[in-house]
Amino acid sequence: MPPKRPNGDGEKDSGEPTGREKKKQKTVVARTINVQQSPAQAGPSTANLSASGMKGLPGAIDVEKFADARAYEINAMQSAMANAKAAVTHRVWQTLPRHLRRRAASHDVRRVPVRLREKAQLEMEGVKKKAAGRNKLPKRGKSKRIPKAEQYHQRQSADKVWLETHIWHAKRMKMDHIWGYKLAVQPTEKSFRPSHRASVHGAILHDVSYFSTVQLHATESLLKKVLARCCDPSGHVEASRYTGGGRACETYIYGMSTYPFGLISPVTIIWRPSEASESSTLPEKKSRKEDGAAHETTVPLTSPKRTVWLRAHPSAYDDVCRSLKQSITAVLDAARMVEGKLEQITEDDYSIEFSDLRDRFNAFEIMGPKSSQVIRGALSLGKSEKGRPEVKKVWNALMNLQTPGSVPRAMIIGLKVYDPRLNFPPKNAQPRVNESLLPSTSPAFNIPPGATLSRSELWDTVEKDFTPKFKKKELDERKSKQLIPGTSLRALDQDDRVPLMLIQRTIAPSIPSSATSLRTGPDTPLHGWTLLAPKGWGMPFLSSLIHTGTRVGGLRERRTQHFESGMPAFPEDYPTTAPYQAHMATRAKQEQERWERTPPAKRCNFEKLGTKHPWNPDWEELLGIRGGTEPGGDGQDPGSGDLIPTQPHPEEISMDVNIDSNKEHGKVHTGKLAPWLLRGARTLDMLHAAASAKDDSTSAVVLLEKVNALRGSKHLEPCTVSAEDLFKSALVLVRVSICGRGSPDDLAIIYELDEVESDKWRAALARKAKGKGSPEIGNEEAGNEVQLSKLIPKPKAVVGYVTSGNFSLQLGCGHAIGAVPARILVGLMRRDQRAERKTYCNLVKVRDRNGVVCMAASLEVICA
Template identity: 50%
Template sequence: MRGLPGSIDVEKFTEARAYEIDAMQKAIKTAGESTTHRAWQTLPRHLRRRAASHDVRRVPLRLREKARAEMDPVKRRILGRGQQPKRGKAKQVNRTESLLKRQRDKSWLETHIWHAKRMKMENMWGYRLAVTPTEKSFRPSHRASVHGSILHDASYYSLIEIKGPENIIQHVLEICCDPQCTGMKRSMSGARVLETDIYGPGSYPLDLIAPITIMWRPLPAGTTSAPMKAPPPEGSSKRKRKGKEKQSADATPQSSARTVWICSHPAVHDDVFDALHKSASLALEAEQQRHKDVYAEMEIADLRGSVNVFEIMGPKASQVIKGALSPVADEDRQEFKTFWSSLANLQTTASLPRGMVIGMKVLDPRLKFPPKNAKLRTNDQHAATPAMTFPAAILAQSEIWDEEKRSALEKPKFKKKDLDERRSKNLVPGTPLNPLRQDDRIPLLLIQRSLEAPSSAHGIHGWTLIFPAGWGMSFLSSLIHTGTRVGGQRERGTQAFEAGIPYFPRDFPSTGFYEKHWSERAEEEKAKWERTPPAKRANHEKLGTRSPWRADWEVVLGLPLASSGDEDLVPAQREPQDTMEVDRVPTVRQWLLHGPEVPAILGKVAQMFNHGAGLLAEINRFRTKRGMDALDASRRPEDLLKGALIMVRVKMLGRGAPDVLANIYCIDDAEAKKWIKEKDKKRDDAEKNETPEPVPPHSSIVGYVTTGNMSLSRGEGFAIGAVPVLALLELQQQAQRCGELLPLVKIRDRAGIICRAAYLELLDS
């Protein structure tokens, strides 16, 4: 004890023994975790795998020794790599061959393997596509689209290219596109894209095929007319040429050679291609009759697989793109420099003109990996505002339109391992690579994309990124490293639902693919219902549900029932008082009234005494505007009105969230006034004694809900459906009698027993 000091400085003693104290604390923590947690339980949730306990290679390197020690010795010996039998060299299958063998009946996107590891996949429209992430991400994906950014690989969409004289291409589009569209001439400069609908050639308003997006290739700066290209050589693949073989020295008067891209849903690719092919034949015949001594030719090509398309939605999409992409240094367009310098300060693309196109050329995004999001400077008053950037043809210039340059970029010059080797030679780790002359320069298009309704405040805005094929994973790795979420088909459809706009094909009745889509869905739901025990499933017969598996629009419209072999979906035996009188006139056809001018059309029709004559006059006015003949005189106005459907939004008067295929019932004036009086009461008092009521008769069904759920952006139930035009006109007259602005109806789920009041709002697109 004599050698011990009389006093001790605690601070100095602790500093001197800091290493031993820290080691003791770590030992205590490690010992506690080793007894209560296994290796994979210490991982964060996003790194956990179901098979982690059976394969140590699925565990991070720092925990593999611990995981290997925790394995059962018998399993360790069986699962050991050295114990696996090996094939002989003659029987070994190349990895590329094995992956191609799995794509015999469907196609994979370039990002398929990345998606397949993280998302649930299904065969859809000839592709193997991601449906939804495996993790619970419904609400996080919605928050990302509203407050952050979310990415969707839409490279599966169909792309068709048309080349030919400008006036003939314009005539082709006028024959088959929606005549209500007013932005055709504005989009011909190439500075904007045009979103419209495509119909059968000359069949408007019948034979609706699908929504499409039209993109014109902008002419070079200072060019107003380009010479006609020589006819392409015979035997070109994936291309159809329409024209007369008669040669002429001069091209079509006052027409330049233009290129147009038409993007559509992959399920209707053949229908869209055939419609454009027939329209081109009609346009060329008309041109030949006007100018018999003029040679004209058009080329229609299938560009599926030539480009990749990413949809990046959300207010932070601009900062993600600005941080992940780097334009080339030799960019000399002042308009693009102004736009790119102000892109980081863009809080939302809603402030930009709709459909604006920006063409650019960027460096290999892997050179800048890992990227960093651009910072939003909100306090800088002198920062350039992107709202001052207007669409211009020179701003939309891009080399991605050139087929030769796209083909040259199908395979990157350098692999990832080559770039990693260059990165390892940097003196400072983590610094971006300096671009070399040999590095690729990728042309791309940046298109403003908005999902919004004119009368709604719940829009979702972002960008569409189009770049050549072969660069899918290069761009995806950089974009998702910035914290951007990735969504599948469910997330894309939810964005349209939250924005309050229809989504193809589920919300487009009377189209060909709508029938196929709902037929397949009806078979799946009915098979699942039949597998469910009777005590655990809804009894649709007792509930009084007329058509539980699909919407019977023929019965709602009063048309003859189609003999399609699905008679079991619609019960044939109904009570006489509930059976609607079916008109057996064969001239009545089901069709959908859709377009931006629908509110104006419906307003004019409602003011006329004869609604059918007013509707026919408006349809013929739009047909004449596009140079089409008026509808055949044999088509009676009352038949046209009787077969017309129109899309509506369903806004609940109180609580409740309509489900898919919920019935929409009409009500009489007395019941409507009763609901109007009750809506002014407090919600608790009005719903305290809520009791089921008798199911309304089948004859009062005026429509069905095509998409319905609880809307996260609205905080209440919301739905999109369709009703006959004739029924909507009657409901609007009833609303005027009751002093309401919107028609009032009742909604009942197909498996529900309670009817709830709701307003119908015209869905203007």
């Protein structure tokens, strides 16, 4: 093999230079500065100048003549510099050893060692200037061309809406197209348990900007009448604690004058605080309606206009708007028919403005005991708000809150903060502990809600523009010019002041649990805040709120929060509603397709397990309204080999309720009753009253009387439906608390126990609790828990279904939320009352749809 280069021993011609020598010669020539050859007489003197000879030099020279005389030398030096730069065949970063070279060093001086950065910067500037100096003719139609980024956004959001934080979530979450939005379902990382720990011990955030908001603007009396016709009568939406604007009212909305039928969805009602000058109104005039109806109050003279917001789930937005518009029409028609119209009342007093505010807000739910410190540390109170002593007092109190549960429920705080980007990155506020008062806890939150505290400029979002004035790039440039670059900026007069609204949020029953019902563990409410901000501020607030370690959750985490608190989540746990039916239809289709793709030997045989409806519960058949066997009845099961029940059409699902607007507003005429869900704060009282009756027929009459009493409190006509049909078609949401081992899954089946089997289960559970009974199969004593769990229930014993079931991380045992007929639950309560039972009340057994083992469980009514 020949050598790579000659060794200089005469193997090559001695007169030919090598490539390396040629490169060196080229570099030397490029760096040589030419010198002008002058005649000898014109050359400089070679005499040595002594120190005394320097004194004879002139004190000044003529610059023009001197430069002209040295023009050749100056030009030669400039030419040599240009030639030397052009002759270089490598750049600074190429002179580094190979292990120090970086790909980014060709355009980023920070990737070059400090000693060479100045030279690298000069090389890069020359390349950039050369590239910027190119003059290209603009292409035809370029000004009309849509940028690629905008084209991508339009293509992706053609049939859906993106939230302002969509890009951030899409990089970290699994996204899904649901309810007309592209929403985050769950994080891509494993975070189920950490998210639960954050909601219990830390803080977790969820972007709920997809929630719909509707605004009504009219006189207060008209607004109260509209809400009374479509909201839950037991919610007290017209109470002064809510109409004053200091608290948000959480209630339910129904179809116009259809309570208790036609449940649409939960809704949050927020009243705008009225000014002090608006508190004085003229006395109202009352009139008695014809036909001996209840009293109705007319519109007060010169009544001030009020504004109210209704926030509801996006899946129910169309139904909410339809119910509100129908109620508005009915109220205005009734107001114009008031006998003896007064001349002082103008047509403007009978008008109601309806506005859609779906794209006007950003909303964040921050749950957990440290949510107050997160908000306090990420935001800075505006200087103008410091003139409001009540706001400043609340702002200071947020720092020392151990939990937002110390704040009055649904309390509203209106404030104005600086642009959160000015003091980014933030730090969580640290509670101040007075060591002299230890071990006592921090002082209680003793600031009551009120209209003065809840006043906010966010109400003017329709008339005013609160979008950011400056881009993040401009604020970063200001930070770079700071004495210490990157430090927080001082807010200037031209900087944004963002109006906000903080609403205390609690996930828990509105009333304590009944003493007659079993609770396997303590109440586990979750507390936090709902933060409302104007549009355009989604990412600035999200970046500041999560920078300090606050976890971010999706729809799964939000549903888990309701499940751990023992409260139903909408729409997954609200059967008989249209969003629930749409959700279950989609889920049933996906699960059925997955089941059909599975080989028969690897999938569950629901027919042999006796699971008649494995994908979607048939509530009408459960209640005995359409075919099948009534729950707990004695009829024969008409079960067939069909595994997939026919999905009812929306026309069949909706309540068959007709309202004759020409005759009597609010009078309900019902034909065939579809299943309906009994909800509200009075649910437990109504069921206890029904259980106190001697039999089902009397219980049905009692329930009808309770319903008509609530309707009468809102000036609605009594229901004309029969008591038996009303009682037969009612469903009740319950907590399913497992008494032993095991945890039920979604769509598990709830079975009724007869007296004999119920006593056996109670005896087995009592022996196990005392340690006398062995849970092993070897125990041959009657009533063994394992033997009882293997008893195959009869198909006619089905009395309900589980809508959400899993192992509860908070309770440490199996837990579920389901629905059962009111008739069955009242019968269980009546049986326990007569037996004076205090433990294991409302006992049933639960079986997974794909399992054979039954679990004993106790039912508890979920109120509100």
